Amino acid sequence: SEGGSSDGENVNETGELTIAVVPKLVGIPYFNASEAGAIKAGEELGVNVIYTGPTEADASQQVSVIEDLISRGVDVIAVAPNDSDSLTPVLERAREEGILVMDWDTPADPNVVDLSVNQIDDFEFGEAMIDKLVASMGTEAGEIALLTGGLSAANLNTWLDAVEEVVADKYPDLTIIQERIATNERQQEAYQITLDLLRANPELKGILAVSTPAPLGAAQAVQERDLQDSVSVVGSALPTDSGPFLEDGSLDAAILWNPEHLGYLTVYLAKELAAGNMPQNGDVIAGEIGPISVDGKKVIMGPPTNFVADNYQDYDF
Amino acid sequence: MKLLKTIRLSKENTLGFVLLGMFLLMALFVPNFLSAGNIKNMMFQLPEFGILSLAMMVVIITSGIDLSLTYRAALSGVIIAMALSAGAAIPVAIMFGLLAAVLCGLLNGFFIAIVGVSPILITLGSMILFESISLGLTKGNSVSGFPPEYRVIGNGAVGAVPISLLIFLLVAVITAMLLNRTKWGRGVYMAGSNPVATLFSGINTKRVLLLVYLYGALLTCVAAVIMTSRYNSARVDLGSSYLLQSVAAAVLGGTNIQGGYGKVIGTVYAVGIFQLISSGLNLLGTPRTFVSVLMGVILILVLMMNYYYDKLADKKETAGAAA
Amino acid sequence: MKNILKTKELGIGAILLLVCIIITLINPVFLTADNLADVLKANAVLGILAVGMTLIIITGGIDVSVAAVTSAVAVAIGHLMLYLPDHPVSLVVVFAAAVFAGTLLGMINGFFIVKFSIPPIVVTLGTLSIISGALLFITNGNYMSGANFPEVFTAFSKYEIFGISILIYILLFFSLITWGILKYTVIGRSIYAFGGNSVSAVRVGISMKKVQYFIYGYMGFLAGIAAVTQTAYIRAVDPNGLLGFELTVIAAVVIGGASILGGNGSIAGTLLGTLLLGVMQNGLILARVDSYWQNLVTGTVIILAVSYDHLQKKRIDAQTAQIEVK
């Protein structure tokens, strides 16, 4: 694909509305899926969508990308910040130039956005994951491990903060070993580290993994050791990738929203915003997205979906 | 023979022409390229990368390499940010950042200059070390909450010229001065070519090398100030994507990877070329991944050009001598 | 004299031993056969690439594009496997395609290095940039799950001999082959000669061009093998999975005692370097070191290890340089 960007024409000359959607980085499955949604929305709604972002999840590169988008004179910029603070100056500049600014996927500084599109309520999401893990483990006591894509990924940290909070309040008998363990957004590292973890902690009962590759790697390790019955794995993964692991129970559940819907919703709301319409609580968006909840500038797409062995085939992302 | 020498373009001049040519091409074919917004963007984006590339260049001239460069900048930035958000005055916070950078530089310098271990090994280790320190200090979160005046450094401008660009130009001029016109600078080039003969000439090569890593530390701190101010925050991976790019900029700028040669102006041109490619292609809506491809192609092409150019010049001179 | 030569590997071997002892004291699980096999298997790819990199570093060159080449080959065979039937021959086809593609990419590096005398680090920085950019452009970073690979490949990836994964045998096999090349062929000795004194190498009639084509081509060849190994290890293809891995590969080689200036280096040393890195990673988890500070330990160990090694060598040099005083 072409990264979803338009051709080299001067975007202002077309007279069409141009919406720039900036992911944290391009070239990972999650953001590819949202790209598909954003592009689809662009086609259906008749707006020009530019989907472009840095090649690494690097805050400074993302700033450059947005600066260049400002130069290109787009109408709306919707960004999934790698680091919300670092975008504040450039987003302020965008607004000074008369560009509407939104965030999506991960919140930016609320003072500089006109609208914030959230897939989910972060706390709810964290709670949903740990609840699911406890349910799969079948016990509220024992050792669990938290795997994360990267120790410095803000949204993953928010979720894990929620998880830790819930554990402290609701499941005091759970022990989290070794704080958060980084897997560098790589399935291989998650796999390797989980093997080591299983080795080091024979009592381990559950693994909660955030970032899309981490649950897969963890599940693969569990599968290899044939520990499907004694170690539960729950995490945020895409259903198609999770299939093989859900099948044999090495992954108990993948919990995520539909990233394609998120991309679609972002573009949809951007168009509305440009037309001067703020979304209302309970609005039902075209397509399968369903009702959204709105609190001021903050839009929440809906509850997460649990993908399990029985239903993962119903999804194509 | 003398005449031929004057006609013969230096590597740096060739690169200057490449830069100019690319600028003209882009001005002609890339819409909005000459718009005030784009020019402004380029001026704001270039300084931090430029300063880091100069820091890398100085180390490469000594036939070393500094893999810890960007993580040191990040650590220094994190310290500044933490100090600022704890309410320290701006100069005090910057002093803390400088102190951190200098300590990192001392660590590298001690093992490389005094113990004598090869730079790639030590900086490989210290890169991992510095990253870990930033990570441990921030727990991976970004640190922000700066006074508005601090943000002026990276976002403010004097007239149309960004303050950060002025800082970069100042750094470039100072670096050029130090390298060309001080005893230390001469020591850097000489020790980069032949450390033994330089030592035997009564130059304290250990001190020269130690100062190189301290100067590199100073520059990373300057880059850290600009970055934290521009991005309004600091985190563990601040500017991490500049690492290999800065090596590429230095060698594209003509710096000899084996040491002993390298000019500030060459590196500045190279940084300019990378900036043009990046901005121009973004304006064209080219996928970002393609920018990386093109940078690789340019790197190899320019060096191929140098190769043919050298060959041609040699031939001319040989012909001249034979006549 | 022989002792002195051996000490090159002894230094790093001693450090490795020390690290192993410390980890075992903290968590005896480390010393179980299963765990050690895990460490080996997890570092098979690193080892294979490091073995190839050893040859390049002995000549005084460097290849920072290895990880990108490996990823590119992995993607290529990943796609290829979607079309291959479930038949043992498919396995042969996969290997053949992988080494072909890898060697080709390696030869391209060799071409620019030989033909235009551009320093290896510059050429490979360029090809790194080109290959990884193009790869991301083409694949969009999408994983390929191993579920669609032929059954025979999955079987291969799980295959064990005497309870030890086939991947470990692949590493050992190519280490042995490469050791043999270095020790018993003219090209192997030419690689050392080239690294020791390239001017003299030309004078005694060694073709620098051929040597360079060989080492970069062979690096590509091993990158092909590594790509198959990697794909078998994670049973998936991740185009981004090896981003930045080149530095780890180089680290393994230089920690193993190869001189970055050329002339020195050995397969045994490189394997020890690989093991040290692998054991560190494994050990930090076994020792339950706080994740935020794990790399503090890794970084410190690397710095101390290389410094110790350096001082050790310096001491030996100083001793041999002494003259007899009567």
Next chain:
Amino acid sequence: MNHFLEMRHISKTFPGVKALHDVQLLIKPGEVHALIGENGAGKSTLMKILAGVLQPDDGAEIKLDGEAAAIEKPLDAAEKGISIIYQDLSLFPNLSVAENICIGKTFGRSLFSRVNWKTVRETAKKAMAEVGVKLDLNTPAERLSIAKQQMVAIARAIAFQSKLIVMDEPTSALSNTEIEMLYRIIENLKAQGIAIIFISHKLNELFKVADSFTVLRDGNYIGTYESSEINEDKLIALMVGRELVKEKYEKHPTGDSLLEVKCLSKRGNFKNVSFTLKSGEIVGITGLVGSGRTELVQAVFGLNPPDEGEIVLYGKPYKPVSAEKSVKLGIAYVPENRQREGVVLKQSLTNNMTITCLEKLKYRIGLIDFSQEKRLAEYYMESLDIRPRIPEMSAEQLSGGNQQKVVLAKWMAIHPRILIIDEPTNGIDVGAKSEIHRLLRNLAKEGMGIIMVSSELPEILNVSDRILVMRHGRIHGEFSAASATQEMIMSVAFKGKEDEKAESLQNA
């Protein structure tokens, strides 16, 4: 005329330099042919063409055994039985002695053929036996003394079964005994019908071995002469194109004591060394290679801090801790290995010459004043007659003699009170050599104290006022130049015993 090798109409042009101009060289089988000329005359270039390392300009004619021979690459030369032992020996420091001997031809043609270590060791052993030196074949070459490295290089040529061996300045790093040994080897080779081309700047030696001479000057062929029909003075005249006046050394009064070394020791280097140096005096230190002279003078210069002993400099106690400090105190050191320790090859002549005195070239705000620097460089290029006179040129493009002058210039620039000079004329032609000797004497006359380490006895005897002889890290004798003879010095250096000679070679 049955010449083994005929080279005619050889020209070679480098960018900016015409190194050879219509040169010829004719070699008979089994003769020792000396190729002589000043630094930069083109000797090495001619040999590189013979070796296939360089290609001559068009019109060249090379015949072997009367047949036209194309030598396009080094392997061609090796196949045709031509071996070159280069000035820098061309050994591989990281490879073993055995391999260094066999690499190339013996290893086999194809890059993928197998190395038979047994054959390699046997070939190497045989070749070393012919050279007549016993060495551990597994030792890496970097751990050998220069003399032994030389033997390895010769063994390589023998192992290649060469019909013609070229030796480019083989004696420059050897002491007299080792040179004697080399001559014996040469006689041996000659007896087997192997022709030898011998390049050297030590003319007096050449008459001991050479059958005939070819003289080059400034890239031009001057002539070929039988050794019976020519003498040293004539050769010098042919080489330099004028008569060299031999200066007789006049003793001049010495002044205050500059340096007193008392009981200086360093483990594994030297022991209990004491001597003094007065202003206006040239102290020569000689001895066998490996006797610790370099270590001693490096210790005084601060590069090799001693363990014990005292040094008094200008009447005050002095601890030599670094070269930097010594230079500040007016001590200069010209090292023995010019290319590695003396000049910085890749840098310009200006940079090389002013590195020691940059403080003096500061301009107002503390920056180097380029015009002053240029003037200084030009001044020394002029006064030491460094050629070509292009300060921007990189040092690697200069001949050895001129490089040595650049090193001297860098020290003249700080006006040192003490000059330490190690093997001052190693690989330097007669013309430049006498210039350097004259320069040293003039410096001494002006009051400088000079310590000169040299293995060349005529040089030691001609230039120094006082001579110290070292053996195994100790000073074993002191002579005044007026009364000393070569024999006296040799007997101290060797202790006069034949068996010790052999032993010292084994351990050097």
